[in-house]
Amino acid sequence: MRVLGFRLPGMSSLILWGLVWEAVGRSGLTFFLPPLSEVFATFFAIVGTAPFQKALSETAQAFLAGVFSAVAIGIPVGILMGKNRLVDELLLPWVNIFLSAPLTALVPVLMVLFGFGLKSIIITTGLFAVWIIILNARAGVMQINRSLVEMARCFGATPWAAFSKVYFWAALPEILGGVRIGVIRAVKGVIIGQLLISIVGFGALFELYSANFLMSHFWAVLVVLFALAFAVSEALAALERRVSFYAAKR
Amino acid sequence: MRGDAGADATVPAAAVSARNVSKNYGEVEALRDLSLDFPRGQLTSLLGPSGCGKTTLLKIIAGLLEPTAGEVEVNGRPVTGPGPDRSFVFQDFALLPWASVLRNVAFGLELRGVAMSEREAIAEKYIRNVGLAGFEKSYPHELSGGMRQRVGLARALAVDSEVLLMDEPFSAVDEQTRRKFQEDLLGLVAGENKTFLFVTHSIEEAVYVSDQVAILLPRPSRVSEVIRPRGLRTKNVDDIRRDPEYLDIVDRIWASLRSYVE
Numbered sequence: 072m073r074v075l076g077f078r079l080p081g082m083s084s085l086i087l088w089g090l091v092w093e094a095v096g097r098s099g100l101t102f103f104l105p106p107l108s109e110v111f112a113t114f115f116a117i118v119g120t121a122p123f124q125k126a127l128s129e130t131a132q133a134f135l136a137g138v139f140s141a142v143a144i145g146i147p148v149g150i151l152m153g154k155n156r157l158v159d160e161l162l163l164p165w166v167n168i169f170l171s172a173p174l175t176a177l178v179p180v181l182m183v184l185f186g187f188g189l190k191s192i193i194i195t196t197g198l199f200a201v202w203i204i205i206l207n208a209r210a211g212v213m214q215i216n217r218s219l220v221e222m223a224r225c226f227g228a229t230p231w232a233a234f235s236k237v238y239f240w241a242a243l244p245e246i247l248g249g250v251r252i253g254v255i256r257a258v259k260g261v262i263i264g265q266l267l268i269s270i271v272g273f274g275a276l277f278e279l280y281s282a283n284f285l286m287s288h289f290w291a292v293l294v295v296l297f298a299l300a301f302a303v304s305e306a307l308a309a310l311e312r313r314v315s316f317y318a319a320k321r
Numbered sequence: 322m323r324g325d326a327g328a329d330a331t332v333p334a335a336a337v338s339a340r341n342v343s344k345n346y347g348e349v350e351a352l353r354d355l356s357l358d359f360p361r362g363q364l365t366s367l368l369g370p371s372g373c374g375k376t377t378l379l380k381i382i383a384g385l386l387e388p389t390a391g392e393v394e395v396n397g398r399p400v401t402g403p404g405p406d407r408s409f410v411f412q413d414f415a416l417l418p419w420a421s422v423l424r425n426v427a428f429g430l431e432l433r434g435v436a437m438s439e440r441e442a443i444a445e446k447y448i449r450n451v452g453l454a455g456f457e458k459s460y461p462h463e464l465s466g467g468m469r470q471r472v473g474l475a476r477a478l479a480v481d482s483e484v485l486l487m488d489e490p491f492s493a494v495d496e497q498t499r500r501k502f503q504e505d506l507l508g509l510v511a512g513e514n515k516t517f518l519f520v521t522h523s524i525e526e527a528v529y530v531s532d533q534v535a536i537l538l539p540r541p542s543r544v545s546e547v548i549r550p551r552g553l554r555t556k557n558v559d560d561i562r563r564d565p566e567y568l569d570i571v572d573r574i575w576a577s578l579r580s581y582v583e
């Protein structure tokens with residue numbers, strides 16, 4: 072967008088919304104919403120504290136481990152389903168059920184099965200992410216040009232070579248799209264898991280802050296989480312754009 | 322089988338032979354009891370209307386499809402699957418869009434486990450041979466259709482197989498490029514000691530490039546006639562299209578195919 076001949080960088084409108092927030096906060100309309108400046112001040116005050124650092128590292132651990140397992144399981148399973156009718160028939164109904172299932176309802180069960188700790192949160196995170204990654208990898212493989220597959224066979228590709236040199240790359244744009252959506256879901260998973268278990272990571276912090284009506288602390292943590300999730304998603308989108316040049320030309 | 326194939330004592334032994342090959346796709350009978358020999362070191366065209374089973378026959382020979390009945394032999398050994406003695410040039414090129422020209426041309430060798438430096442040296446040679454020097458680092462989407470097909474051809478040549486299977490390789494390129502390709506193909510057949518199997522639906526193209534033209538009739542397809550132009554291969558490439566024998570054969574093929582049009 073251009074204003075008075077100046078090109079505004081993307082998302083400049085956030086500044087406007089920040090001002091609105093500040094104004095509403097200062098008007099003292101509700102204790103629930105402190106001014107944005109206070110939220111930022113609180114953020115800088117708590118960012119170095121031990122509880123915040125602990126919450127951040129626990130969340131990062133759970134998130135990375137969950138996403139890593141979802142990707143490591145989801146991509147090969149999806150590719151296998153796309154290649155093999157039998158595997159596809161066996162797994163597709165489950166993938167579709169879990170994709171649309173309210174996974175939040177499963178978290179208490181996971182807590183019973185895997186305890187009230189990091190393990191349950193990692194599994195929750197993975198469960199939120201993995202289904203869409205599977206479905207997208209499968210869709211990516213199913214749209215592969217038949218003659219690329221025949222070309223690989225014709226020149227004597229072993230199954231592993233066909234997988235790693237043809238199928239994976241041909242499906243990469245769809246796979247990355249799936250990973251991006253999966254990662255966004257994983258952010259939800261890691262937070263929901265922590266909130267329900269609420270003795271780990273940001274769940275514990277939220278519990279602490281909201282129980283004590285520390286609203287600016289609460290908002291500071293929330294803004295951090297939103298910003299992190301957004302940054303992760305944008306980074307993946309940028310990666311996706313790098314491979315889309317050939318996706319369009321297949 | 323009519324034609325003068327059997328009468329010609331100078332026909333080399335068959336590198337590839339299809340014996341009583343039938344192929345059904347469920348209800349659809351694509352090929353019925355088709356037999357044909359492909360002489361070593363020569364170019365044989367499969368000519369016939371669309372949907373008559375040319376691609377099917379080529380893929381059976383490539384080992385990509387199983388025949389319903391009958392068998393194919395390459396150098397006397399029955400075909401059970403794809404093998405290093407055959408390579409394929411695809412109608413839609415089948416290039417890896419994420420790989421450079423160099424990697425695409427070297428891909429057949431890559432799959433065979435040839436070391437990087439060696440396969441790139443071989444690929445560079447064939448890239449030069451097909452006239453694409455300077456485009457090694459380009460990607461397929463940056464090339465024209467004709468150039469992409471040259472990449473597909475170079476890839477098939479680079480693995481140095483005895484038999485080259487080409488499925489309507491020139492159908493997706495413009496007319497000028499096509500003519501240039503046909504001339505280059507004559508040079509290849511003369512220069513490389515390979516057996517070429519060439520699918521086309523163009524009568525002129527088939528007569529121009531072939532040592533032997535096999536005419537397939539519509540489904541269920543068998544060989545209706547094999548024609549071997551005698552004098553054309555010794556002619557200058559520029560004179561072939563004016564040669565009386567060329568014009569005669571084109572007419573003769575048209576006469577036998579016209580009844581199947583419509």
Ligand SMILES: Nc1ncnc2c1ncn2[C@@H]1O[C@H](COP(=O)(O)OP(=O)(O)O)[C@@H](O)[C@H]1O
Binds near residue numbers: 346349370375377
């Ligand atoms: N995978 C398939 N399944 C069913 N029918 C097929 C399949 N492939 C080809 N056919 C049919 O077999 C016939 C021959 O096909 P094809 O070999 O591609 O012919 P051509 O290459 O001569 O145009 C066509 O009628 C086509 O519809």
Ligand SMILES: [Mg+2]
Binds near residue numbers: 375376489
């Ligand atoms: Mg065809």
